[in-house]
Amino acid sequence: xxxxARAWSVFLTFARNSLxxxxxxxxxxxxxLVSSSAWVFMNLGFYLLIFHYTPSIGVGTGWGKxxxxxxxxxxxxxxxxxxxxFMTNGxxxxxxxxxxxxxxxxxxxxxxQFLVSLQRVEWSSAGNLVVGIVLVLVATSRLAxxxxxxxxxxxxxxxxxxxxxxxxxxxxxxxxxxxxxxxxSLLDFWFYIVSFSRYPMEIYQGRLGRPIRWFFSFVxxxxxxxxVPARELVRPLYPRLASDWLFTLSAPVAAAAxxxxxxxxxxxxxxxxxxxxx
Amino acid sequence: MKCAIETSNLAKYYRVYSKKExxxxxxVGLFRREYREVHAxxxxxxxxxxxxxVAFLGPNGAGKTTTLKLLSGIITPTSGSASVLGYTPWKxxxxxxRRFALVMGQKNQLWWDLxxxxxxxxxxxxxxxxxxxxxxxxAELAGMMEVEPLLHRPVRELSLGERMRMELIAALLHSPxxxxxxxxxxxxxxxxxxxxxxxxxxxQQTRGTTxxxxxxxxxDVDALCRRVIVIAGGRLIYDGSLPxxxxxxxxxxxxxxxxxxxxxxxxxxRFGQIVSREPPRMRLRVDRQVVTATLRELLARYAxxxxxxxxxxxEEVVSALFSSAEERSRETAVTxxxx
Numbered sequence: 147x148x149x150x151a152r153a154w155s156v157f158l159t160f161a162r163n164s165l166x167x168x169x170x171x172x173x174x175x176x177x178x179l180v181s182s183s184a185w186v187f188m189n190l191g192f193y194l195l196i197f198h199y200t201p202s203i204g205v206g207t208g209w210g211k212x213x214x215x216x217x218x219x220x221x222x223x224x225x226x227x228x229x230x231x232f233m234t235n236g237x238x239x240x241x242x243x244x245x246x247x248x249x250x251x252x253x254x255x256x257x258x259q260f261l262v263s264l265q266r267v268e269w270s271s272a273g274n275l276v277v278g279i280v281l282v283l284v285a286t287s288r289l290a291x292x293x294x295x296x297x298x299x300x301x302x303x304x305x306x307x308x309x310x311x312x313x314x315x316x317x318x319x320x321x322x323x324x325x326x327x328x329x330x331s332l333l334d335f336w337f338y339i340v341s342f343s344r345y346p347m348e349i350y351q352g353r354l355g356r357p358i359r360w361f362f363s364f365v366x367x368x369x370x371x372x373x374v375p376a377r378e379l380v381r382p383l384y385p386r387l388a389s390d391w392l393f394t395l396s397a398p399v400a401a402a403a404x405x406x407x408x409x410x411x412x413x414x415x416x417x418x419x420x421x422x423x424x
Numbered sequence: 425m426k427c428a429i430e431t432s433n434l435a436k437y438y439r440v441y442s443k444k445e446x447x448x449x450x451x452v453g454l455f456r457r458e459y460r461e462v463h464a465x466x467x468x469x470x471x472x473x474x475x476x477x478v479a480f481l482g483p484n485g486a487g488k489t490t491t492l493k494l495l496s497g498i499i500t501p502t503s504g505s506a507s508v509l510g511y512t513p514w515k516x517x518x519x520x521x522r523r524f525a526l527v528m529g530q531k532n533q534l535w536w537d538l539x540x541x542x543x544x545x546x547x548x549x550x551x552x553x554x555x556x557x558x559x560x561x562x563a564e565l566a567g568m569m570e571v572e573p574l575l576h577r578p579v580r581e582l583s584l585g586e587r588m589r590m591e592l593i594a595a596l597l598h599s600p601x602x603x604x605x606x607x608x609x610x611x612x613x614x615x616x617x618x619x620x621x622x623x624x625x626x627x628q629q630t631r632g633t634t635x636x637x638x639x640x641x642x643x644d645v646d647a648l649c650r651r652v653i654v655i656a657g658g659r660l661i662y663d664g665s666l667p668x669x670x671x672x673x674x675x676x677x678x679x680x681x682x683x684x685x686x687x688x689x690x691x692x693x694r695f696g697q698i699v700s701r702e703p704p705r706m707r708l709r710v711d712r713q714v715v716t717a718t719l720r721e722l723l724a725r726y727a728x729x730x731x732x733x734x735x736x737x738x739e740e741v742v743s744a745l746f747s748s749a750e751e752r753s754r755e756t757a758v759t760x761x762x763x
Contacts, residue, residue: 152549152550152552155549156546156549156550159542159545159546159549160546163535163538163542163546166538166542167535167537167538170537170578171537245531246531247531247533249493249496249498249526249528249531250531250533252496252497252498252516253496253497253498253521253525253526254521254550254551255518255519255521255522255550255551256518256550258516261550417500419498419499420438420499421493421498421499
């Protein structure tokens with residue numbers, strides 16, 4: 147328990163120091179905030195355009211306009227949480243390996259993965275987080291069914307699972323920099339893979355879609371990350387079948403498994419660390 | 425008493441890709457690579473007692489920093505063993521990491537855009553230092569280093585010397601029992617070096633910390649360390665006192681004579697190499713074995729007001745030692761392998 151309290155206070159200091167730093171370079175902070183929100187609004191405009199032509203994505207999938215916007219909002223929440231807490235750190239981790247400053251993290255009497263995963267908080271991503279939350283609130287208010295407190299708790303828990311899945315994938319990739327010396331493209335690769343999670347999994351149909359759906363559900367479970375919480379909230383095709391329960395359960399299982407794999411890769415990578423130059 | 429640091433046959437080999445120059449060889453290198461095995465540390469045995477202040481000397485690439493990194497647990501060795509305070513460093517146990525510190529003159533760990541005080545606060549939390557003792561230690565260290573007014577200025581605005589002092593404070597907040605210093609005075613001016621010397625000497629004497637220091641400045645070593653370990657080509661070639669080092673590897677002495685008649689006699693070359701001739705004083709470099717014979721003859725032949733015999737400058741001895749050690753190791757340091 148004491149260890150947990152210490153980790154929490156270290157995290158708060160990281161968050162606080164990052165904020166002080168962001169405020170020092172205020173103009174840069176505002177530009178980041180505006181440019182990332184602009185990108186989100188352009189995407190939302192594009193989705194609106196699609197629903198101008200069709201009432202739902204795919205026939206009989208249940209993903210109508212507001213269901214889909216709840217989904218997009220959920221995706222935005224998960225992605226902005228990941229980029230707020232982990233994306234800069236994943237990037238920074240590669241740099242620490244290349245320049246050898248990972249040395250200092252290895253000296254500290256605290257879990258190294260914890261330390262390098264959370265040392266910066268990207269406060270400008272909070273803008274998109276707010277947009278995501280507003281989007282989910284607006285979309286669910288337009289939908290017929292009432293949402294109970296149990297549903298909200300489950301939703302939040304599944305959002306957390308989604309963040310854990312994306313984080314694990316990111317740091318599994320980032321850790322490979324230890325062996326490769328430099329690994330800038332794998333972070334791009336992470337981004338490409340995560341972009342598969344932006345749409346409801348029903349769109350992956352047919353001879354091409356099914357293998358994609360299978361791969362990104364069971365091997366690299368990014369599809370689970372957004373689909374499970376979004377469904378919990380808007381439940382297209384309610385009432386659910388037995389297989390839906392199995393699907394819901396897949397979120398915590400996938401989160402735990404990805405995190406375990408990530409820890410394993412990270413620990414192995416640290417053993418091979420060579421520490422650049424003097 | 426138990427050793428603070430003990431290593432046995434400690435070795436670290438790296439396999440590095442030997443890149444060729446030019447575009448075509450680079451493209452060939454995509455498919456077929458040649459690797460070189462670099463033997464950074466090749467079997468080092470060292471024992472350091474608690475409270476010792478030991479200098480690690482050696483030319484660039486001798487394996488000093490690699491040894492410190494092994495002892496800090498940053499990297500794992502290829503073979504051999506080491507124990508610091510009873511721990512195996514590369515197991516990276518938190519219990520061990522609470523009890524030592526490493527300062528590197530070439531890398532900094534403080535947050536660049538924030539005042540040093542913020543980084544210190546973070547260390548307090550990571551090392552779980554109680555508030556009262558944290559305040560006391562920080563005030564004490566900042567006082568000794570004369571940096572109190574700078575604690576709340578962003579690190580990027582500090583000079584190199586000020587930053588280095590902050591790095592030292594950060595490393596010492598948790599009162600480590602073993603301290604590794606890797607070139608802590610690199611690039612600093614004489615005043616800043618002196619401040620750090622004075623601080624380290626005082627700190628070590630009052631706390632009895634075991635310190636291992638690497639440096640290229642003989643001034644550091646001369647001012648701080650009784651014991652010197654020289655490594656070259658990844659091997660230990662000397663372990664003993666500093667005067668002992670000069671005795672063993674400085675093969676000559678400097679005889680300085682002040683002649684009574686105001687003139688320096690000619691034909692003195694036959695006694696040895698003339699270092700300087702500033703009448704009425706003359707300095708002569710003489711082989712260690714013939715110092716007494718030379719003195720006897722000089723004094724029998726000429727009238728002198730003053731005579732002194734000195735050891736050669738430390739820098740010269742060390743540089744001669746390094747270059748001979750490097751030559752010896754060059755033949756065996758690298759082996760080529762193919763993959």
